Amino acid sequence: MTTQRRSVLKKLFLSFVSVTGIGLGAKATSSPGPQKEVDNIVYDQDVPLFSGCTKLGNLIFIAGKGAHVEPFEIKAHTEIVLKELEKELVKAGSSMDKVLKVSVFLNDINDYKGMNEVYKGRFGKKPPVRTTVAVAQGGVPGNSLVEMDCMAYI
Amino acid sequence: MTTQRRSVLKKLFLSFVSVTGIGLGAKATSSPGPQKEVDNIVYDQDVPLFSGCTKLGNLIFIAGKGAHVEPFEIKAHTEIVLKELEKELVKAGSSMDKVLKVSVFLNDINDYKGMNEVYKGRFGKKPPVRTTVAVAQGGVPGNSLVEMDCMAYI
Amino acid sequence: MTTQRRSVLKKLFLSFVSVTGIGLGAKATSSPGPQKEVDNIVYDQDVPLFSGCTKLGNLIFIAGKGAHVEPFEIKAHTEIVLKELEKELVKAGSSMDKVLKVSVFLNDINDYKGMNEVYKGRFGKKPPVRTTVAVAQGGVPGNSLVEMDCMAYI
Numbered sequence: 001m002t003t004q005r006r007s008v009l010k011k012l013f014l015s016f017v018s019v020t021g022i023g024l025g026a027k028a029t030s031s032p033g034p035q036k037e038v039d040n041i042v043y044d045q046d047v048p049l050f051s052g053c054t055k056l057g058n059l060i061f062i063a064g065k066g067a068h069v070e071p072f073e074i075k076a077h078t079e080i081v082l083k084e085l086e087k088e089l090v091k092a093g094s095s096m097d098k099v100l101k102v103s104v105f106l107n108d109i110n111d112y113k114g115m116n117e118v119y120k121g122r123f124g125k126k127p128p129v130r131t132t133v134a135v136a137q138g139g140v141p142g143n144s145l146v147e148m149d150c151m152a153y154i
Numbered sequence: 155m156t157t158q159r160r161s162v163l164k165k166l167f168l169s170f171v172s173v174t175g176i177g178l179g180a181k182a183t184s185s186p187g188p189q190k191e192v193d194n195i196v197y198d199q200d201v202p203l204f205s206g207c208t209k210l211g212n213l214i215f216i217a218g219k220g221a222h223v224e225p226f227e228i229k230a231h232t233e234i235v236l237k238e239l240e241k242e243l244v245k246a247g248s249s250m251d252k253v254l255k256v257s258v259f260l261n262d263i264n265d266y267k268g269m270n271e272v273y274k275g276r277f278g279k280k281p282p283v284r285t286t287v288a289v290a291q292g293g294v295p296g297n298s299l300v301e302m303d304c305m306a307y308i
Numbered sequence: 309m310t311t312q313r314r315s316v317l318k319k320l321f322l323s324f325v326s327v328t329g330i331g332l333g334a335k336a337t338s339s340p341g342p343q344k345e346v347d348n349i350v351y352d353q354d355v356p357l358f359s360g361c362t363k364l365g366n367l368i369f370i371a372g373k374g375a376h377v378e379p380f381e382i383k384a385h386t387e388i389v390l391k392e393l394e395k396e397l398v399k400a401g402s403s404m405d406k407v408l409k410v411s412v413f414l415n416d417i418n419d420y421k422g423m424n425e426v427y428k429g430r431f432g433k434k435p436p437v438r439t440t441v442a443v444a445q446g447g448v449p450g451n452s453l454v455e456m457d458c459m460a461y462i
Contacts, residue, residue: 033366036408036461038434047429050438054408056367056461058187059210061409064439100190100208101215101305105441109293121201126192130204131218131303133259134293139417139442149439151409153190153210212341213364254344254362255369255459263447275355280346284358285372285457287413288447307344307364 033057039091053088060152062088064105066144074111077145078118089152097124099152102131107145109134115146128152187211193246207242214306216242218259220298228265231299232272239304246308251278253306256285261299263288269300282306347399361396368460370396372413374452382414382422385453390430397460405432407460410439415453417442423454436460 040052040063054061065088067080086096102123106115112132128150140147194206194217208215219238221231240250256277260269266286282304294301348360348371362369373392375385394404410431414423420440436458448455 033462036406036434038436041435044424044428048431048433048435049424049428050410050435052437054434054437056408059408061437061459063437064441098190100210100213101303102204103439105439106293109290109295112295116198116203120198120203123202123204125202126190126208127195127202127204129206129208129215129217129303131257131259131301132295133218133289133301135289135441135443136417136445136447137290139290139414141417141420141440147439147441149409149437151215154187252344254364254367255457256358260447263444263449266449270352270357274352274357277356279356280344280362281349281356281358283360283362283369283371283457285411285413285455286449287372287443287455289443291444293444305369308341 040088053092055092055154058154060089060092060094060154062092062150062152064103064147064149066140066142066147068142068144072143072145074106074108074114074145075118078115081144081146081148082119082122085148085150089150092152093154094152096122097126098154099123099128099150102128102148102150104130104132105140105147106132106134107137107140107143111145194242207246209246209308212308214243214246214248214308216246216304216306218257218301218303220294220296220301222296222298226297226299228260228262228268228299229272232269235298235300235302236273236276239302243304243306246306248306248308250276251280252308253277253282253304256282256302256304258284258286259294259301260286260288261291261294265299348396361400363400363462366462368397368400368402368462370400370458370460372411372455372457374448374450374455376450376452380451380453382416382419382453383426386423386426389452389454389456390427393456393458397458400460401462402460404430405434406462407431407436407458410436410456410458412438412440413448413455414440414442415445415448419453 034057037055038051038053042049042052050063052063062085065081065084067077089095104115106112188211191209192205192207196203196206204217206217216239219235221234243249258269260266342365345363346359346361350357358371360371370393373389375388397403412423414420
């Protein structure tokens with residue numbers, strides 16, 4: 001009986017090692033870990049150029065978004081860009097509230113205030129960090145007055 | 155006795171399954187995972203504009219920092235900006251040594267060398283990666299000669 | 309015997325608690341978690357300036373790469389920069405396929421199309437997100453026509 005009991009204990013022990021072993025292994029070297037997912041791929045002559053969104057685990061990266069339509073006015077363009085970001089975020093299972101960091105590239109530093117007027121409050125009560133600079137005049141592709149990208153989570 | 159023993163073993167087994175089950179579940183789908191924390195929110199007319207720092211799990215994001223006081227000279231401004239970054243990092247439980255990536259936006263590419271003189275060595279012996287460009291003259295908000303943001307960890 | 313058996317079970321139980329305890333602890337507060345690794349440190353007068361690559365867990369950050377040689381032509385410079393990124397990625401155990409986000413800073417917005425021609429398809433079928441802007445003319449250090457950095461994973 002003693003032997004048998006030990007044998008049961010031993011089996012039990014091995015069984016747990018195995019279970020927890022899988023768990024630990026997944027965090028160490030044996031498992032490949034989370035893999036990238038992408039969405040809204042933009043092609044250039046049928047060749048993949050960039051994605052609108054990439055995801056790794058719970059992290060989400062949204063491509064730089066610009067506005068390319070009339071009116072070429074900062075508030076209108078900021079509105080378009082924010083909506084584009086939100087669309088990608090929601091599609092990826094995230095939201096404006098879950099944005100961690102935003103990069104803002106203005107066409108003209110004089111648009112800083114106008115951009116802020118539309119931007120403020122759009123990311124909830126706990127807004128992301130932000131870095132804003134004005135690049136070269138005409139430096140945002142497609143003549144957009146502002147380009148924004150962001151990092152978020154799910 | 156045998157039955158009783160088995161019952162004890164069974165309970166023990168279930169107990170472990172439960173414990174490790176919780177652990178695995180937390181990494182899978184049932185748990186919401188880490189949530190964003192923010193600090194030093196900047197308001198525009200009482201509306202949240204951006205945070206000085208956001209945190210997700212062990213990752214930290216610091217907002218773009220500029221210098222907006224006399225003297226308007228690159229070494230003085232670089233010093234101010236680095237101190238601002240450090241203040242946010244320390245407050246968030248991180249440090250200059252734990253910065254992973256820095257973005258540097260200069261007002262003038264001719265300030266590259268002066269910025270480096272103050273910047274070098276400030277992030278310890280294992281410094282972060284860095285990307286430096288000069289934007290439009292006057293392109294950093296508030297007439298700062300340099301703006302920097304960073305990503306770090308705890 | 310019963311006591312002895314209980315004692316064995318108790319030891320077994322504690323043993324498991326200890327094992328799984330370590331596992332949970334590593335994810336909670338008691339463990340320091342993943343630490344930064346760096347590679348290809350650039351020094352300025354023997355003082356660490358920045359790294360070519362930093363790593364935290366499975367995340368990788370590559371420094372901004374420029375091209376500083378003849379010919380000063382966008383396709384040639386884009387080719388050099390992409391190769392530099394790839395070199396760092398591979399050295400870090402990652403690859404172009406595993407890039408999550410790329411930032412592209414052009415010297416001239418008129419080089420946008422030429423850059424794309426070399427860039428497209430270089431990051432595989434599931435390309436990273438991208439943000440592209442043109443900074444000040446001459447705004448990329450070392451007169452490079454383009455600078456790129458990226459975030460990736462292993």
